[in-house]
Amino acid sequence: MSGHSSYVPKSGFERWLDARLPIIRLAHDSAVSYPVPRNLNYMWTFGGILVFMLVAQIITGVVLAMHYTANSLLAFNSVEHIMRDVNYGWMLRYLHANGASMFFIAVYMHIFRGIYYGSYKAPREVLWILGVVIFLLMMATAFMGYVLPWGQMSFWGATVITNLFSALPVIGEVIVSYLWGGYSVDNPTLNRFFSLHYLLPFMIFGVVILHVWALHHVGQNNPTGVEVKNVQKDTVPFTPYATIKDVLGMVVFMIVFGWFVFYQPNFMGHADNYIPANPAATPAHIVPEWYFLPFYAILRAIPDKLGGVLAMGGAIVILAFLPWLDTSKVKSMSYRPIARQLFWVWVIVCIGLGYLGAMPPEGGYVIASQIFTVLYFGFFVALFVVGLFERPKALPTSIADAVLASAKGGSAVRMAGAATAEPNVKG
Amino acid sequence: MAHATDTKSGTRRDFLLLATGAAGAVAAGSIVVPLISQLAPDQQTIAAGAPVDVDLAPIAEGQAIKIFWRGKPIFVRHRTKKEIDEALAVDVATLRDPQTDQQRTKAGHEPILVVFGNCTHLGCIPLGTAPGEPKGDFDGWFCPCHGSHYDSSGRIRKGPAPLNLPVPPYAFTSDTKIKIG
Numbered sequence: 001m002s003g004h005s006s007y008v009p010k011s012g013f014e015r016w017l018d019a020r021l022p023i024i025r026l027a028h029d030s031a032v033s034y035p036v037p038r039n040l041n042y043m044w045t046f047g048g049i050l051v052f053m054l055v056a057q058i059i060t061g062v063v064l065a066m067h068y069t070a071n072s073l074l075a076f077n078s079v080e081h082i083m084r085d086v087n088y089g090w091m092l093r094y095l096h097a098n099g100a101s102m103f104f105i106a107v108y109m110h111i112f113r114g115i116y117y118g119s120y121k122a123p124r125e126v127l128w129i130l131g132v133v134i135f136l137l138m139m140a141t142a143f144m145g146y147v148l149p150w151g152q153m154s155f156w157g158a159t160v161i162t163n164l165f166s167a168l169p170v171i172g173e174v175i176v177s178y179l180w181g182g183y184s185v186d187n188p189t190l191n192r193f194f195s196l197h198y199l200l201p202f203m204i205f206g207v208v209i210l211h212v213w214a215l216h217h218v219g220q221n222n223p224t225g226v227e228v229k230n231v232q233k234d235t236v237p238f239t240p241y242a243t244i245k246d247v248l249g250m251v252v253f254m255i256v257f258g259w260f261v262f263y264q265p266n267f268m269g270h271a272d273n274y275i276p277a278n279p280a281a282t283p284a285h286i287v288p289e290w291y292f293l294p295f296y297a298i299l300r301a302i303p304d305k306l307g308g309v310l311a312m313g314g315a316i317v318i319l320a321f322l323p324w325l326d327t328s329k330v331k332s333m334s335y336r337p338i339a340r341q342l343f344w345v346w347v348i349v350c351i352g353l354g355y356l357g358a359m360p361p362e363g364g365y366v367i368a369s370q371i372f373t374v375l376y377f378g379f380f381v382a383l384f385v386v387g388l389f390e391r392p393k394a395l396p397t398s399i400a401d402a403v404l405a406s407a408k409g410g411s412a413v414r415m416a417g418a419a420t421a422e423p424n425v426k427g
Numbered sequence: 428m429a430h431a432t433d434t435k436s437g438t439r440r441d442f443l444l445l446a447t448g449a450a451g452a453v454a455a456g457s458i459v460v461p462l463i464s465q466l467a468p469d470q471q472t473i474a475a476g477a478p479v480d481v482d483l484a485p486i487a488e489g490q491a492i493k494i495f496w497r498g499k500p501i502f503v504r505h506r507t508k509k510e511i512d513e514a515l516a517v518d519v520a521t522l523r524d525p526q527t528d529q530q531r532t533k534a535g536h537e538p539i540l541v542v543f544g545n546c547t548h549l550g551c552i553p554l555g556t557a558p559g560e561p562k563g564d565f566d567g568w569f570c571p572c573h574g575s576h577y578d579s580s581g582r583i584r585k586g587p588a589p590l591n592l593p594v595p596p597y598a599f600t601s602d603t604k605i606k607i608g
Contacts, residue, residue: 160549178466183476184498188469280493280500282551284571300573305548305589361573361587 006033030216035235036242037222039403043113044220044242045249046106052250053103054208058201060096061145068148070194072187075150076276094265100142101268102257104291107135115322116343118331119221125323127214132320134207139316141200142289144193151273152283158185158193160286164299167306184279224402225331226395234399285360293357294350298376300361301369311373318380325380327387335393338386346379478608480600483539491556493544496607500544501595502556502568502581503605510566510579511537517578524591528580531594541605542581542592546570553577553592568592 007028009015018025067086069078082089111131114120120128147158162179166172181188219228228234236242260267268290272283288296295312302308318325333340353372359365396402468476476497483503486492491504506514514528532540546553553568553575554560563569564585565578575586582591597607 156551163550177468178463180468181466182468182472182498186472186498188472192466279495279498280552282572286549286551286572300587303587 005029032239034238035231036238037399038236039222039399045246046110048246049106049250049253057099060092063092070191072190079149094261098260116333118225120323121331123218129320130211137200137204144197147193150277152275153270153273155277156286164309167309229398294353297353297357297369298373301373326383330392338390342382349375478606481605484603493556502542502544504540506538514580523583531580541597546588547590548588
């Protein structure tokens with residue numbers, strides 16, 4: 001999609017640098033002149049929001065690491081030291097802790113958007129799979145970060161999650177012992193989790209670069225799912241159009257983020273984590289952070305330990321296979337009457353699983369979790385089947401046509417003379 | 428071989444390529460081993476995980492204690508006659524994880540039950556060791572996390588846990604002393 005570079009060095013220094021390291025050209029081509037579909041809606045701002053969140057988490061995290069002590073005897077108090085003694089420590093910690101939740105809110109919106117508009121379909125399969133890899137790395141990072149304060153939820157969450165690996169036959173016990181560095185979750189576990197928690201965000205950053213590279217190679221999807229046919233008509237330059245839209249999305253997102261940080265900083269946490277870790281007493285109700293709850297519900301829905309672990313892992317890994325599970329050629333579910341309904345049912349199922357994951361695994365909750373687990377996986381089966389017979393609605397012939405049709409009152413009229421009717425918006 | 432070309436096989440160049448590759452693979456492997464091995468429990472942790480002695484004399488009939496070995500809680504329980512009889516009366520075939528009470532205790536020391544104190548479901552610590560704690564429906568332990576009931580032999584009877592509370596390796600060193608590990 002990217003055409004010839006339109007970068008023109010403006011000064012002698014820029015010409016000198018451009019001949020040696022064309023880094024300004026790269027930035028110009030990727031973030032200024034890069035053509036984006038002109039019909040992107042606000043769901044497309046979450047990519048930029050996610051970059052912002054990653055950078056914010058790295059900055060606050062690096063600062064917190066200057067005051068934190070990764071030792072099972074000192075960790076809890078060092079976090080309280082950050083909260084009480086370090087200048088603005090309370091704010092930095094709340095930014096980092098709530099930032100993790102906001103990061104997941106944004107990534108879930110980003111994933112739902114990708115599924116609704118078929119952003120995983122050819123030629124974006126590799127782009128999509130890189131996204132699933134980032135999601136997995138995010139989950140590992142968030143889990144290990146939650147262990148670091150060494151409170152009761154940290155300790156018992158780490159115990160429960162690392163014990164999942166013991167379900168694997170033969171090698172399970174060895175893997176768990178190598179994860180722990182001992183016979184139970186203890187100081188060696190805390191030390192290695194801190195090391196990895198610091199490392200993984202930079203690995204995420206690396207995969208994000210690949211993700212953006214793949215995105216800029218194939219071009220962005222858009223709400224119609226129709227590929228760009230005419231760069232002049234169908235796209236606008238990234239700057240100022242996408243830049244300003246992304247910034248507005250980010251600012252609105254930051255208002256919500258700020259509200260949590262300054263008014264409800266512990267809303268998404270657990271009170272039990274303000275009790276120091278105690279290997280002799282389990283909190284009455286162990287639950288993971290909210291963003292793991294749907295997967296936790298799937299884990300507990302299966303009455304078999306190994307089966308539960310495999311179903312939970314499968315619930316994430318199945319996303320990577322979505323490009324081949326969905327048999328329809330039509331990308332956007334706006335034009336797929338049946339798939340669109342399946343999608344919204346699936347969104348409700350995901351939220352329902354999140355609710356069930358927070359409930360005690362007894363009686364009706366277990367049965368509901370089992371039904372919802374079947375529905376969760378059933379969505380992917382249904383996408384496979386529906387794609388074979390579904391009659392999609394008529395697709396617009398181009399992005400420009402779709403934009404102009406909706407500008408004229410959203411009628412289904414497909415204008416042949418769209419080119420002549422196009423307003424002159426190019427700068 | 429003065430005019431060896433790239434298309435011929437079995438040349439000295441092929442040999443050098445294979446030998447260099449093999450040496451490189453060995454070198455890479457020799458650095459991977461320490462990198463993985465350092466993840467395992469270190470010598471200090473292993474030393475701290477040496478067997479521990481437990482004196483049973485202070486545990487009166489009907490009481491239980493909780494000790495730690497290798498960072499994991501272990502319940503040592505001095506069972507009453509009623510509790511032993513209940514454990515023996517169970518039809519083993521009906522159990523989720525079939526084990527007789529004899530398999531879980533030492534002959535001649537039936538009143539003493541030694542089990543790991545982590546629920547086999549997701550690792551919580553069941554209640555029923557300290558006086559006054561609920562012992563579940565089967566006079567054993569009750570896990571408050573997800574509602575597993577263990578009987579007076581530490582066997583799973585009700586709830587989501589898949590297995591009985593495991594019996595750690597231990598031996599009687601005298602009538603009132605055991606060595607765990």
